[in-house]
Amino acid sequence: MGESRTELIAWVNELLQLNYTKVEQCGTGAAYCQIMDSIYGDVPMQRVKMNAKHEYEFIANYKVLQNVFKAKKIEKPILVDRLVKCKMQDNLEFLQWIKKFWDANFGGQPYDPVARRRGAPTDTPATIAPIGGGARHVSGAGLHAGGARPGGRTPVGGPRAGSAQSNEQIQALRSQLAEMSSHLEGLEKERDFYFSKLRDIEILVQAQVEENEKKGIEDHTLAEIQKILYSTEEGFEVPDGQPLDEEETF
Incomplete structure (x- = not known):
């Protein structure tokens, strides 16, 4: 142990x-x-x-x-x-x-x-929570706020509990929105990170294929790599007669 x-x-x-x-x-x-x-x-x-x-x-x-x-x-x-x-x-x-x-x-x-680490910031990492967790919490709060309140009516001039609950829900929703926006930004950066790598691979493969063609060499491995790079998922095929945008290889 x-x-x-x-x-x-x-x-x-x-x-x-x-x-x-x-x-x-x-x-x-x-x-x-x-x-x-x-x-x-x-x-x-x-x-x-x-x-x-x-x-x-x-x-x-x-x-x-x-x-x-x-x-x-x-x-x-x-x-x-x-x-x-x-x-x-x-x-x-x-x-x-x-x-x-x-x-x-x-x-x-x-x-x-x-x-x-040359004074680099070391914010305590936050483990990633599933998107939507905050929504369930807010929903639960909303149900509680909308239910019957034990103890009778609020005295005249006293605090408005419903208004306080509404403000709490708004703040929770804003916090959730900010979290989701940050998560989306991270996903977009991750997408661009991997797309850049695939693009670099494509350029290298294409250059080698062209060089092989000049020398009359066939490379089945490169052909298979290109096949993978240019394959499409069902529902994302290019329509017949419509050329693929050269700048959108993938």
């Missing part, structure tokens, strides 16, 4: 001078990167986003971590697709492993975590 969640979070906060409150917050990957930096001192911390809030930022942090593992010949698999979901069990298991690795490899040298 490894350390408990409370012990692990206390260790992370003490080592890195953070203020995490739960294991799930390690799912951003930032803390894992800096724990490795405390051992080796050469992790490119300028590339680690300590206050990452969106999944595409988490993935970028894990890319740094994967490069460290590769450079140091550490064979432990990093289950990025699970860790970025900020689930407790997955991150607890990985944090327990990384603590054991730290115990076995940390040389006891002085380590200044704030200086290593």
